[in-house]
Structure formats: C-alpha cells, structure tokens
Amino acid sequence: MRHSQRMDRLSAPRRKVQLATAAMLLMATTVAACGDGGDDGATASAPKAPATIPELTKDPLTLSFIWFDWPPAKALEDFANAEYTKDRPNVTVKVNTVPNANWHDAMFTQFAARKTDFDIAILDSQHIGEAVTNGNILDITDFVKNNIEVDAYNPYLLAAYGQFPQAETGQRDENASLYGLPLLGDTWTMIYRKDLIGDKPPQTWDEMISVAEKCQADNPGVSGLAFHQANGSDAAAVTYNTVNGVYGGNLWDPKTRKIDGVLNDAAGHEAMDVLVNKMKPLTAKGSGNWFIDEVNAAVAQGKACIAFNWIAASGGLLDPKESTLGSTREQILDKLGFATLPSQKTDLVPLGGMGMHVSAYSAEANQVEALNFMKWFQQADVQKKWAAAGGVPSRTDALSSPEFLNAGPFNQVYADSVPRMRDMWNVPEYARLVDIENTNVNAALNGAKNPKAALDDIAKEQQSVLDSSGRKGGGGL
Amino acid sequence: MTDDAGQVAATPPPAPGRSRRLSDRGLAVAFISPALLLLLAMSVFPLLWALYLSFTDYSATRGGRAYFVGFGNYTAILTSAQVHQRALTTLIYVVGAVTLQTVLGFTIAYLISRRTRGRGLLTTLFLVPMMLSPVVVGLFWRFMLDAQFGVVNSMLGSIGLGQVEWLTRQRTALISLIVVDTWQWTPFIMLIALAGLTAVPKYLYEAASIDRASEWFRFRTITLPLVWPLLLIAVLFRAIEAFRLFDLVYILTNGGPGVSTETLSFHVYKVAFLGFNTGTASAYGILMVLVVIVLSQIYLRYLNRLKEG
Numbered sequence: 001m002r003h004s005q006r007m008d009r010l011s012a013p014r015r016k017v018q019l020a021t022a023a024m025l026l027m028a029t030t031v032a033a034c035g036d037g038g039d040d041g042a043t044a045s046a047p048k049a050p051a052t053i054p055e056l057t058k059d060p061l062t063l064s065f066i067w068f069d070w071p072p073a074k075a076l077e078d079f080a081n082a083e084y085t086k087d088r089p090n091v092t093v094k095v096n097t098v099p100n101a102n103w104h105d106a107m108f109t110q111f112a113a114r115k116t117d118f119d120i121a122i123l124d125s126q127h128i129g130e131a132v133t134n135g136n137i138l139d140i141t142d143f144v145k146n147n148i149e150v151d152a153y154n155p156y157l158l159a160a161y162g163q164f165p166q167a168e169t170g171q172r173d174e175n176a177s178l179y180g181l182p183l184l185g186d187t188w189t190m191i192y193r194k195d196l197i198g199d200k201p202p203q204t205w206d207e208m209i210s211v212a213e214k215c216q217a218d219n220p221g222v223s224g225l226a227f228h229q230a231n232g233s234d235a236a237a238v239t240y241n242t243v244n245g246v247y248g249g250n251l252w253d254p255k256t257r258k259i260d261g262v263l264n265d266a267a268g269h270e271a272m273d274v275l276v277n278k279m280k281p282l283t284a285k286g287s288g289n290w291f292i293d294e295v296n297a298a299v300a301q302g303k304a305c306i307a308f309n310w311i312a313a314s315g316g317l318l319d320p321k322e323s324t325l326g327s328t329r330e331q332i333l334d335k336l337g338f339a340t341l342p343s344q345k346t347d348l349v350p351l352g353g354m355g356m357h358v359s360a361y362s363a364e365a366n367q368v369e370a371l372n373f374m375k376w377f378q379q380a381d382v383q384k385k386w387a388a389a390g391g392v393p394s395r396t397d398a399l400s401s402p403e404f405l406n407a408g409p410f411n412q413v414y415a416d417s418v419p420r421m422r423d424m425w426n427v428p429e430y431a432r433l434v435d436i437e438n439t440n441v442n443a444a445l446n447g448a449k450n451p452k453a454a455l456d457d458i459a460k461e462q463q464s465v466l467d468s469s470g471r472k473g474g475g476g477l
Numbered sequence: 478m479t480d481d482a483g484q485v486a487a488t489p490p491p492a493p494g495r496s497r498r499l500s501d502r503g504l505a506v507a508f509i510s511p512a513l514l515l516l517l518a519m520s521v522f523p524l525l526w527a528l529y530l531s532f533t534d535y536s537a538t539r540g541g542r543a544y545f546v547g548f549g550n551y552t553a554i555l556t557s558a559q560v561h562q563r564a565l566t567t568l569i570y571v572v573g574a575v576t577l578q579t580v581l582g583f584t585i586a587y588l589i590s591r592r593t594r595g596r597g598l599l600t601t602l603f604l605v606p607m608m609l610s611p612v613v614v615g616l617f618w619r620f621m622l623d624a625q626f627g628v629v630n631s632m633l634g635s636i637g638l639g640q641v642e643w644l645t646r647q648r649t650a651l652i653s654l655i656v657v658d659t660w661q662w663t664p665f666i667m668l669i670a671l672a673g674l675t676a677v678p679k680y681l682y683e684a685a686s687i688d689r690a691s692e693w694f695r696f697r698t699i700t701l702p703l704v705w706p707l708l709l710i711a712v713l714f715r716a717i718e719a720f721r722l723f724d725l726v727y728i729l730t731n732g733g734p735g736v737s738t739e740t741l742s743f744h745v746y747k748v749a750f751l752g753f754n755t756g757t758a759s760a761y762g763i764l765m766v767l768v769v770i771v772l773s774q775i776y777l778r779y780l781n782r783l784k785e786g
Contacts, residue, residue, distance in 0.1 A: 101731070105750045112537035112753065134538045231733040286624020288645030288734060303625070431751040443735025448647045465752075474553020475534060476747075476754025477560065 046132050051142035057365045062092045066118040069097035072312050079389040101232045111136040116359040119366040123357050125160045126430040132164045133428040137357040141177045147375045157394045161355030166426035181374050182394035186352030187417045189410045191307045194337045201339035205246050208342045212282050215305035224282030226304035230291040231442035234434050240441045245348035247271040260463035264455045276444050276451040288446040310352050311410045338410040351421040429465050436461045531760035538753040550760035563744045571719045573655040582666025590674040607664040615728030618657045647737045650730050669711035673704035
C-alpha cells in the first residue's frame, strides 16, 4: 500500500519528465535524419572527377566493383588481379556480385544511402541517367579528354556506356558529358544447330522462323526456338525490343519524349504479333520464365534448334562438362554455329554490355585508384589481353585483333554487330519503363494478356511514367 | 528532496555494494532503457518517419527536399486500378493458402493426437518445412516445378499425364504459390492445433464414451469447440504472414506471368525500389499496416466474444 501511495505521489511529474525526454529523443533523431535529407539537395548533380590523376596511394588498397553474378565478373576479377597488380602491387581488385535480378537495387539502395561499399559501379547503359540525375557517379568528361584516346573507339560504343543525355543511335555527341567508360561490350548472337538446320544461318527473321518451324517438326523433343521471356531484369523487354527494331519499329521519340503512338504504331504491333503468334509457339512448353541460364541449358542439352542469347554469357556452351552435344569443344562446335541476328526491315541488334562508373561516395584514395584503373584498362595492349582473357573489349583495334577474334567463335559476331546496335531509353525512369515492358511482354507471351492490348498498355503506362514528373503524390504506381 | 528523503526512509537499505543514489525505480529504468531506446530507434522512429514521408513526394535516390503532397499518395493508392488488382490477388492468395493450411494442419494434428506411439517423431518430421528459409524453399520448388526439367512434371509424365506449366500460366502460378506456402506453413497450424488437442480433458471423451456418443458427435461437440479458439489464433497469425508475402513470389514467379501473382508487398517493393518513390511506398506500407490492424481488431473481438460465450 505504501508503495502504491508513493507511486501515485511521484508518478505525475515523473511521467511528464519521461514523456518530455522521449519526445525530445524522437525529435532529435528526426531532426538528425531530416538534416541529412536537407543537405542532399545541394549535391543533386554528378560531382566532377579531376582532369588529371592525383598522386596514388602507396598503402594497401582494395578496389571494389559491383556487378551481377555471371562468368565475366569472375573473369574481370582474375584478369585485374593478374595484370593490374603488375603496375599497382599494393592494390587488390574485388568484384562483388549479386543476383542479376537484384543488380539495380543493390547499387541504387547504396547510392540512396549516400555510402557505397564499391568504388566502381558496373552500370548498364540505361542506368546512367538515373545515377547522373541523382549525383551518384562522377562526371569524368575532363578526365576522359586528358587521359583516354577517344578516337580509338567506335563513337557510339563510347557514348553508349558513358554519355548522358543519351546519344542518338549510332552516334556520339561530342559536347555531352561522359560519366563512364566501356568495360564489356555485348550483343545478342543467334546460336543455331548446324547438324539440324545446316551450316548456313538464316538471313532474314522470317526465314529464321520458317527454318525453326521445320526443324521442330523434323526433330521431336527439340523446340524450334529458345529466347528470353522472363519478367525479371530486362529479359522479355530486350526480346520484344529486338523484334521491334528488326521489324522497323521505334521504342520512343527521344526529342519529344513520346512513347504512346510511337511504340505501338503499325511496325510495333507487327513485331508483337511476330513474337507472340509466330515465335512463341516454337518455344518449349513452360519456357515463359526463361532467361540467360535457361536458354543456355536448353542449347547445351540439345533441346533447341535456334536460340538467342547475350554473347558474354555464351562461353559455357562450349564446355563439354556442361553439354550433351559433344565430349570436346570441337565436337560441340561441329554442331553449334554462332551468327549475327537475321535482319528483316532493318538490321538492328540490341546493345548489351556495361561500363565502369566511379561512385561519388567512395573514399578519395579509392576514387583516384578507380580513375587510374580505368585509364589503365583502356590502353590498347590491356584491351587485347582482356579480349584474350574472355572479355569483350570496345577499342576498335582490340575488336579487330586476333587476340579477340580467335578467343571465341562468337567474337566475330560481336565485331560484325557493332555498327548495327540500338539501345533502350537511358533516362532516370528507366527501371520503371523496363518493368512495365517486361511484365506486359511476359504476360502476352504466357497468354495472360492479348498481344495488342499488351503493347498498347506498355505505351500508355510508359508514357504516363515519363509525363508524371509534376504529379502531386502517387508517383511510382 | 522531500520525496527522496521519504523514499529512502520507506524503502529497506540498499544491498552492500549498490550505489545509494540508485533507487529501485532508477534501476528498473536503467535496465529497460537500452531495450526502449532500441525499440524507439528501430521501430517507433521508422514508423513515424514513414508516416511523415507518406505525406510527401520524397525519393530516397533523388534526395533533396521532401515536398508536402497532403493525402495525394493515399488517394492515388486507394484509387489505383493496379493496387486493386494486387489486393485481389493477395486476398485470393490469403484465403486459399490459409484455408488449405488450416484444414490440412488440423487434420494432421488430429491424426497425430490419436497415436500413442511415435507421436514425437512424427511431429518433428512434420515441422521440418517450417524451419527452412522461404528463399531456400522457393528455390527448390522452382526447380521441382520447372515445366521442362522439374521432378513434378517428370513424375506426372511417368504416369501418363501431360506437362503442366506450373509457374508460367495465370491460374497454375497462383495455385503453385498457394501449394508451396501450404507445404511450408501447414506445420505451424498443426503444431498449435496439436497443443489444443492434447489440452482437451480426457474425462470429457470418457463421459461421451459412456453415453455411447459417436466419433463424429465427440469431434463436433467436444474436440472442435475446445480447439477452435486456439485454432483461430493460429489462423490470425498465418493470415497476417500471408498478407505480407514477398519472398516466395520473388523467387518462384517474380510476380508473373505478367503481374498476375504480384501481391501487395511485392508491389510495394517495386514502388519503393524500382522507381524509388519513397513517399508513395511509405503511404502504401502505412495503409497495409492499417488494414492488418483493423482486421486483427475485428478478429480479436470476435475471438473474445467466442471465449465469453
């Protein structure tokens, strides 16, 4: 009783003090968090990298990259630790990898925290706009002018992996700023079964479909086609964009930022019809969620007549341990052929690959080391060594070198495809645009949506994303 | 000062080695403070911060100032056809999965409770799926349900049935999600139901036997009414869990085909991390929490009424 009386006597003022303390704590935490947000406004554009490389550290340093988990990531780490450390023995290169589906999120959530555990972000060309607009990567325009032989590159390759605002297809704007340098070039290759359809690859898209149809009919258990259809990453979107390009369509009008009416014009609808009604029936049952690995598995197990995949991911197809097509690389190559994509109304092919971009939040010594690595990497002899190590270089001299052309049967395909490349939209809204396209194309391919309605929905929804910048609330839905 | 003096006089002298200034209450506060601060920092503050952001157009990647948009985010979410579609998918999923889990879980528990030998071993075996990470479960079910190379279609093929596109067709994809979730979480319902079943007094059954009551009558009038309240709590937990399902969708279908298996949580993830529309995502999250709180309250009231009855 005495205790409760005491509590009653003491509780009122003490409770007030406690409540006030809790409120102050909460307010202090809130103000601290708000304060951080307030500072960000001042750094909303990409900070500039130094034009010349300052003095490098002599202390041990780990130069970290972030990429997604695939064979080129391991190749880069091995190559850099073997070659770059000859020049910089105090440096260790670490390529951190995440699953492909988490790649964008893994980089941009760290950018959002204004603190990264990587020094070089390996960004897809389409991520550049988002990173530049948010001030996440360094502007390296002056650095490139002073340190890189820009004339040694096909201008579009240099622009595609570094320039913002986005370059027009096939061109580079000399006055635009650069935010990255090429790391790995890539495009789609057509993989075909020479033993089933003959040595000569189909030359047109229509011919390719009819050859695949015949091959499927003649070879029970083997599907005519295998290609990316999944709704994750950019899988189904790249497939549609490729067919769209080949049939003369356009993804948008970059000058007027118009998608609705451009993407879903007659050529766009024809491309969607070809994809869903002519190509999809030639694929394996249940292949509606296939991406890189599944397409490779189908080819390696002899389950597809013709397949489409990224060149950089095709190396494993020649590994006898992973293939049922032969017990040696030569036996596999007797059955598999690699060719550039067939043309139809145009000869466009998708631009793949990625560039190197320096994190704005990395420590200064690491940023300097990152710039030094990029300068080193773009030298002619290093690019050739990178080609021999399994990489796809971007310098023209490296692309035509025997080191590159003899390193893999698909490398000639890449060299021939360079002048034919087309990219997607490189805008800050890219992640949402590609998700809209992925989900709708995937729905059309899997019978969840009428193809015409799917394309119209893509155009409408993407247009609304581009137009929604001034909207009061509800952005992102 | 007077209070302090009074307090010292009223309480027994402190134990040797204990500071004379630290009262029992002070000691309690000292012990509770770390946990309280952690709770404030990790739960209360983020919730209040999310509430604040939900009224703004803030984007975590863009940074800069957060502009007040009033209830703009909330009205946009509540009137969005896309959100309605995800809400319907989530509802079908929650009802389907929880119903199946309840029926199966209770049935298994009932059968186990009737065994006298091997009950412990059986219970442990049934609990194994629940102990696995949902990501691991999702991955191996993804392989098993693969239309071309999966063991499920291989087994169906060996008995003469055709291939089923488990994860790439609109209907089968949602059913697959329900089946996989049921495989993992039926043991949870089973465990709680088993606890309820073993707590039913034996004398009730003995009395019923003396009255020559049938098995069905005993189940209907003794077992079910006594286990029902406990079972309803299990259903509540499962429904809340199922409502915020994310991991299985992410691994098994990625929301596809199209967006047909996208749940509300998966959609929030896309809003938050694809476009980094932090303000909208915060409002979306707050609305989801509100839905759970309101439905739970209604449910708990029903449960209390049931107990009182």
